[in-house]
Amino acid sequence: MKKVVKFGGSSLASAEQFKKVGEIIRQDPARRYVVPSAPGKRFAGDTKVTDMLYNCYEAAEKDEEFINLLEQIHARYQEIIDGLNLDLSLDEEFGIIEENFEKKAGRDYAASRGEYLNGIIMAAYLDFDFIDAAEVIRFNEDGTFNDEKTNRLLSDRLLNVENAVIPGFYGAKEDSTVVTFSRGGSDVSGSLVALAVTADLYENWTDVSGFLIADPRIVKNPKSIETITYKELRELSYMGASVLHEDAIFPVRKAGIPINIRNTNAPQDKGTLIVEGTCRQPKYTITGIAGTDGFVSITIEKAMMNSEIGFCRKVLQVFEENEISIEHMPSGIDTMTIFVHKNEFEEKEQQILAGIHKAVDPDHIELESDLALIAVVGRGMRSTRGTAGRIFSALAHAHINVKMIDQGSSELNIIVGVRHDEFKNAIRALYEIFVLTQI
Ligand code: ASP
Numbered sequence: 001m002k003k004v005v006k007f008g009g010s011s012l013a014s015a016e017q018f019k020k021v022g023e024i025i026r027q028d029p030a031r032r033y034v035v036p037s038a039p040g041k042r043f044a045g046d047t048k049v050t051d052m053l054y055n056c057y058e059a060a061e062k063d064e065e066f067i068n069l070l071e072q073i074h075a076r077y078q079e080i081i082d083g084l085n086l087d088l089s090l091d092e093e094f095g096i097i098e099e100n101f102e103k104k105a106g107r108d109y110a111a112s113r114g115e116y117l118n119g120i121i122m123a124a125y126l127d128f129d130f131i132d133a134a135e136v137i138r139f140n141e142d143g144t145f146n147d148e149k150t151n152r153l154l155s156d157r158l159l160n161v162e163n164a165v166i167p168g169f170y171g172a173k174e175d176s177t178v179v180t181f182s183r184g185g186s187d188v189s190g191s192l193v194a195l196a197v198t199a200d201l202y203e204n205w206t207d208v209s210g211f212l213i214a215d216p217r218i219v220k221n222p223k224s225i226e227t228i229t230y231k232e233l234r235e236l237s238y239m240g241a242s243v244l245h246e247d248a249i250f251p252v253r254k255a256g257i258p259i260n261i262r263n264t265n266a267p268q269d270k271g272t273l274i275v276e277g278t279c280r281q282p283k284y285t286i287t288g289i290a291g292t293d294g295f296v297s298i299t300i301e302k303a304m305m306n307s308e309i310g311f312c313r314k315v316l317q318v319f320e321e322n323e324i325s326i327e328h329m330p331s332g333i334d335t336m337t338i339f340v341h342k343n344e345f346e347e348k349e350q351q352i353l354a355g356i357h358k359a360v361d362p363d364h365i366e367l368e369s370d371l372a373l374i375a376v377v378g379r380g381m382r383s384t385r386g387t388a389g390r391i392f393s394a395l396a397h398a399h400i401n402v403k404m405i406d407q408g409s410s411e412l413n414i415i416v417g418v419r420h421d422e423f424k425n426a427i428r429a430l431y432e433i434f435v436l437t438q439i
Helices: 015-027 049-061 067-083 091-102 107-126 147-158 186-196 230-238 246-255 311-321 342-360 379-383 387-397 420-436
Strands: 003-007 031-036 170-173 178-180 201-206 227-229 259-263 272-275 288-301 326-328 335-341 364-377 404-407 413-419
Touching: 003 015, 003 186, 015 031, 015 067, 015 107, 031 107, 031 186, 049 067, 049 091, 049 107, 067 091, 067 107, 091 107, 107 170, 107 178, 147 186, 186 201, 186 246, 227 230, 230 246, 230 272, 230 288, 230 364, 246 259, 288 342, 288 420, 311 335, 311 342, 335 342, 342 364, 364 420, 387 413, 387 420, 413 420
Parallel strands: 003 031, 003 201, 201 259, 227 272
Antiparallel strands: 170 178, 259 272, 288 335, 288 364, 326 335, 364 413, 404 413
16 A cells, blocks of 8 residues: 655644644555645744745845845744754755855745755655655746656656655756746645555645535535545536645546545544545535636527527637637527626626627627626436425525526536625525535
8 A cells, every 4th residue: 555645834834733744644654655835824824935935035036135034934944843853954955045046046946945845854854765856846848847757757766765755846847947836736746746656545634624515614614525526526626616736636537546635633534535436425415515706697689599500609709709718608599698707807898798799790788797606516416306406495495596507417516606695695505405404
């Protein structure tokens, strides 16, 4: 059994957190490869080391004073080293970083030092090998990620290594220029290591016990999701539920390696298992509910629209030419409605309306803003009758007017559109009917 374990910033924010992590790793010898993030927030209002590094480098780039900030960053690490009683000094490393900041080594280089230094501490604390991600995670000349080369470098390098720490978030080009993934990218690094060593499991340790059925800022103490498929996760993440970096899914999914989201502060919790497929029936008909607001709908009406060949294409072309992405497109016999993000649409609104008039000469166009979309997602819906009925009766009981309904052909989700001010109540009503009352 081989496991790759990734720990997020809050799991490594202080010596106390490091100790919890150490205990988790030592408890299971299968946890052989460790991917750490940079130290995150120790308390609400604290600053992540990654953000401190970005700020510090910004000052260096403008030839402003940056040593003071760099010393504060050094102090964060020193506190961890002291708290762990390690015989380790980062003085030399900070000397090199200072020189490289003066030479303007780049924003990515600066940010990457957060995980690099945390990796050095982690390796010393666990007595594992330290492997610099710059040597094994490869980016192309143009800055895009090179998956084939990375997989080869990583698997060759780790082949005979029993235990190692590989810092997350960054890699390098052939010429050693450091490149980072986007924010939260240590999740991606963990996934790449799991693929390279063909791990049995990729454990992603964070500060929540997995995915929750609904957003805890909307529903009080929502239950967590035990097992979720990659497809369900995609639907929920698309609608705003976020715990894991989106790009972390592809490498492990391809290799059939499950991801287990776990809580460093509650290691006894099983967390959420993300799998390709499962015969395990979910506890509830639905796996999760997620939603986002800030949508606008554009309804286009024209008599006999249905017999006008190419009508939809012409309308869609207007959006394409204006580079607006379409989120949903429910249609009637003589109407079609297009949902778009308000912030993208607003600026180009008049251009698009004029474009539609010109392209299809509609009888009427109606705009409605401040809409929210809610996705009710679950593999269990396919085999359960009456899910849609329950959704609409729950919303009707809560006096919520449904503006749009869209059921994906996979029967994996049903999307409803509601007014922005009814958004939270709608989610609560849905949670209640599917999870609390479970009728
Ligand atoms: N430390 C980086 C960030 O704050 C990457 C990560 O934590 O995954 O985004």
